[in-house]
Amino acid sequence: MRIVVLVKPVPDPASAGERLDADARLDRASVPAVVNGNDEFALEAALKLIATAGEGEITLLSMAPTSAPETLRKGLAMGAHRGVHVTDPALVGSCAVSTATVLAAALRKLEYDMVFAGIEASDGIGGIVPAAVAAHLGLPFMSYAAAIEPDMAARTVQVRRISPTGYDLLEAPMPALIAGTQALGEPRYPSLKGIMAARNKEIVTWSLADIGLDAGSVGTAVATTTVLDIRMPPARAATEIVRGTPAEGAGRIVDFLVERRII
Amino acid sequence: MFETFAEVPAYPLVFPIFWGAFALLVVVIARRLRVFTAVRSGTQASDAQVGRRAWGVFRYTVLQTKMFRWSRAGAVHYVMFLGSTILLIGNINIVTGGLVQAVLSWPLEGVLWVLAVAVQNVIAVGVLFSLVYLFKRRLIDRPVRLTLGRPGLLVLVMISLVVSTEFFAQAFEVATYGDIEGAIVANALAVPLQSLGEAITHDAFVILWWSHVVVLAVFLLYIPTNKHFHVYTVFVNVWFRKLAPRGELPSMDLEDETATFGLKTLQDLGWKDLLDGFTCTECGRCQEACPAFNTGKPLNPKAMIMGIRVMSESAERTTDIIPNSPIVRDTYGLDDTRVSAAALGQPIVDSAISYDAVWDCVTCGACVEACPVLIEHVDKIVGLRRNLVLEESRFPAEMSSAFRSMENQGNPWGQPASSRLDWTKPLAFEVPTVASIAAEGRLDELEVLYWVGCAAAFDTRNQKVARAVATCLHAAGVRFAVLGQEESCTGDPARRMGNDYVFQMLAMGNVETLDRYGMGERTIVTACPHCFNTIGNEYGQLGGNYKIVHHSTFLAGLVSSGRLATLPEEAGSTTGDHRPGSVTVHDSCYLARYNNVIAAPRDVLGAAGVSITEMEKSGKNTFCCGAGGGHMWMEETRGTRINEARTQQVLATGAETVATSCPFCMVMMSDGLAAADGGSTVNAMDISEVLAARIAAVPAERQLPVL
Incomplete structure (x- = not known):
């Protein structure tokens, strides 16, 4: 079973220190990157x-x-076998469309039964890259996966897709691209043996030339989106903690909701 | 031959009976301990601190200072200890054909021997009375902490038999053959016995005398099979005790790829850990002190140590007579295929201690403090956690985010480093960073580095404490600075949660920062006992040696040296804050118990003019707030809450304020008081806050330039 997992280094959402630089691009030096x-x-x-x-x-x-290999090592420490890192100076300023083009080109060079991706990235929150990659490659695309069950003998894969009312059970032939959510389960914390083993795992670096793309077809010049303005969200009001007996607490909560005409 | 025992028929039979048993005893002990050869050589350093070790043996085994904390049990135990030691004189005499008597009778015309006989007579009576108390305890009182069972009772029965047979044999001997010089009690007792007639007293003497020898031989062989084994092992256990600071966990080499990280099986333990198991007296003082056990959690430190003993015993049954150590294997070319790998390779977690119990420990060290035979529980529990975290990634789910936050943001709260100085904003004066001072080339003027710690930097309640500390330092004209964004978590929570990888990562970063500014030559002050313990006791393992003092000690010093003047008693407070009124002190485990800082927080409170009502559990016997060992970031799902138990102890004093000296204690006490029935009017205040409210204006001429 060969699985390619698309991973993106993002600024640590927990750090709350995410900043854009003068060109409205992410200031990667200001926050630690995580998978x-x-x-x-x-x-x-x-x-x-x-x-x-x-x-x-x-x-x-x-x-x-x-700088991505540092972040990829965290995924290798969890147990992935190797990494492929596509990087090129021409890729600066790429939009989601360029990203999908590049990832699809790289996947053409890899052998796989399934491609897994996160449903969206926590920095851009675009959520279109997995679908776009599947479209480029003509792969079946199953999103919002809560469970993935491959059948290697039949070369099919079943996915339980979260729907507004419950689950859809989908099936597709391999190879297929599946975009998953947190319903797939809490990621493991890498063991020290895993961290040490990850140091010696291979991360190959490919340039645009390596995946057969022209520098002019991606990057700032052909970007389809532009960031016009960014603003911090307004600070949230202080948390109110209700203490007392369960009945008193329930009373306070009801009052609170009624005040805001929520109930 | 053997004139001394001329009255004893067939006396020479003593030699085969006793010495045969003795030889068997040596074999039994050797068999029992050979499992030591199958485990690690141990973590205890081969230091040459003979003086300290010898003093420890004298203090803990001869004076038994730890036993007297429980006055009645301690006194009775001491009588038993004296009894078994002193009665040894007579018993050695019996099994050596009167050698002791011959030697002691030689100088001073035999006075020494007469004295020895008299002392033995008195102590034998003492032992017999103590036995009554001990039987009552095991049969009627049955205290919870004791492991009640047949072995304990059997030991009492055997001691009763050994001592009473000897004692009454002597009484009947006197009754038959006339007074023995020095045997004051036996001589008196013999008077009524004489009425029985010489034939009966003679037979009684012979029967009792021989019974004594036989019971003695049997008891000798019984000892190594149960808790009474401690009478042999305690001396070794105390000699090889951990001499490093109690708060220093064993160092770990994370680069050794062949090593087992932490403790998984018996083989990963050191032989001293197994000796801890064999030395355990099942007295349960650890269990009685344990905050987790006391709040209904599965953890019982005694059960873990006894579990290790049971595991050692079952592994020992599979060990070859020839020690199966690597050295022996290499030297004699033996293969180890006959050893049951199953017994030695069985995981400790879920055999000696349950998985849940491993995570219940708050590493408060109350068990270690309570143990009269110096067993080390906490290091073992952290060792088990290390294995679960570093090798198996098996730990309560909520710890993941604390680990990730420490790894990525440098603090367990996951706050950005950029907000580390937010606490200073409401202050009327500026708190400089070390970096800014260094940039101005004024590092030499720096008197102390104030190590703020993550809790004081990010937790709203503890930010107030940081401001109080800074206010005190400022008022005393102390030239201080903070690291600001360059500070990160010391790694204490990660280390105590078993993640030494994250600990070492954070610690190495901090050591590098501190060394860059030459802090090895300066004083570091912190209000966090966890930072204090880790920087002071553990950073040495990574090459960082610093002089760090807790703010209680430093502030007490500022007051006693006159640098910080406090208002007279009757004056109102300078800040208009709540007056503390009567105060009780909640000691922090890592300050009081681990590092013996007990007087300083009280001195600070004394300087602020408050009266202190002590809790029953204070000083070295303090009761944990429930946040140690990483529990600040763990759910407390089993049993009742530890901080609520402590809060009840606070409320029982009737004090208006509980004074803390640790940011975690502050959080736990505040929460506990808020959750107490109907919400308590009692306040939690840091000692620095109490002091800051009582600072007198500093005369202008004494005011030193504030950086």
């Missing part, structure tokens, strides 16, 4: 599938600046 949360859920699902199957290989694929 995008949704991608970690997808990676966790891949790791569990391989553990159950007893065989398989997980490749992390990322299009990111030169």
Whole structure:
């Protein structure tokens, strides 16, 4: 079972220090980078599938600046086998469309039964890259996966997709691209053995030339979106903690909701 | 031959009976302890601190200072200890054909031996009375902390038999053959016995005398099989005790790829850990002191130590007579296929201690403090956590976010480093950073570095404490600065949650920062006992040696040296804050118990003119607030809440304020008081806040330039 997991290094959402620079691009030096949360859920699902199957290989694929391997190591420490890092100076300022083009081109060079991705990245929150990559490659695309069940003998994969009313049960032939959510399960915390093993795992670096793309087809010049303005959200009001007996607490909460005409 | 025992028929039979048993005892102990050869050589350093070790043995085994904290049990135990030691004189005499008597009778015309006989007579009576108390305890009182069972009772029965047979044999001997010089009690007792007639007293003497020898031999062999083994092992256990600061966890080499990280099986323990198991007297003082056990959680430190003993015993049954150590294997070319790998390789978690219990520990060290035979529980529990975290990634889910926050943001709250100085904003004066002072080339003028700690930087309640500390320092004209954004978590929570990887990462970063500013030559002051313990006791493992003092000590020093003047008693407070009124002190485990800082917080409160009502559990015997060992970031799902138990102890004093000296204690006490029935009117205040409210205006001429 060969699974490619698309991963994106994002500024740590917990740090709350995310900043854009003068060009309205992310100031990567200001905050530590982590693996995008949704991608970690997808990676966790891949790791569990391989553990159950007893065989398989997980490749992390990322299009990111030169500092990315540091972040990819965290995914390798969780148990992925190798990393592919696509980076090129021409990629600066790429929009989601360029990203999908690049990832699709890289996937053409890889062998896989399934591609997993997080449903969206916590920095841009665009949520279109997985679908766009599937469209480029003509792969079946199943999103909002809460459970993934491959059948290697039949070369099909079943996905439980979260719907507004419950679950849809989808099935597609392999290879397929599946975008997952936190419903896939809490990602594991890497063990020290995993961290040490990750130091010696391979991360190959590909340039645009390596994946057969022209520098002019991606990057700032052809970006389809532009950031016009950014603003911090207004600070939230202080938390109110209600103490007392359950009855008193319930009374206070009801008053609170009534005051705001919520109930 | 053997004139001394001329009255004893067939006396020479003593030699095969006793010395045969003794030889068997050596074999039994050797068999029992050979499992030591199958485990690690141990973590205890081969230091040459002979003096300290010898003093410890004298203090803890001869004076038994730890036992006297429980006065009645301690006194009775001491009588038993004296009894078994002193009665040894007579018993050695019996099994050596009168050698002791011959030696002691030689100088001073035999006075020494007469004295020895008299002392033995008196102590034997003492032991017999103590036995009554001990039987009553095991059969009627049955205190919760004791492990009640057959072995304990059997030991009492055997001691009763050994002592009473010897004592009454002597009484009947006197009745038959006339007074023995020095045997004051036996001589008196013999008077009524004489009425029985010489034939009966003679037979009684012979039967009792021989019974004594036989029971003695049996008891000798019984000892190593149960808790009474401590009478042999305690001396070794105390000698090899941990001499490093109590708050210093064993160092870890994370680069050794072949090593097992932390403790998984018996083989990962050191032999001293197994000796802890064999030395445990099942007295349960650890259990009685444990805050987790006392709030109904699965953790019982005694059960863990006894569990390690049970595991050692079952592993020992599979160990070959020839020690199966690597050295022996290499030297003699033996293979180890006959050893049951199953017994030695069984995980400790879920055999000696349950998985839940491993995580219940708040590492408060109350068990270690309470243990009369110096067993080390906390280091083992953290060792088990290390294995679960570093090798198996098995730990309560909520710890993940604390780990990630420490790794990525440098603090367990996951706050951005950029907000580390937010606490200073309401202050009327500026708190400089070390970086800014260094940039101005004025590092030499710096008197102390105030290590703020994450809790005081990010937690709203503790930010007030940081301001109080800074106010005191400022008022005393102390030239201080903080690291600001360059400070990160010391790693204490990560280390105590078993994640030494994150601990070392954070610690190395801090050591680098501190060394860059030459803080090795300066004083660091902190209001956090956890930072205090880790920087002071543990950073040495990573090459960082600093002089760090807790703010209680530093502030007490400022007051006693006259640098910080406080208002007279009757004056109102300078800040208009709530007057503390009567105060009780909640000691922090890592300050009082681990680092013996007990007087300083009280001195600070004394300087502020408040009266202190002590809680029953204070000083070294303090009761944890419930936040130690990483529990600040863990859910407390089992049993009742530890901070609520402590809050009840606070309320029982009737004090209006509970004074803390630790940011975690502050959070736990505030929460506990707020959750107390109907919300309590009692306040939690840091000692620095109490002091800051009582600062007198500083005369202008004494005011030193504030950086």
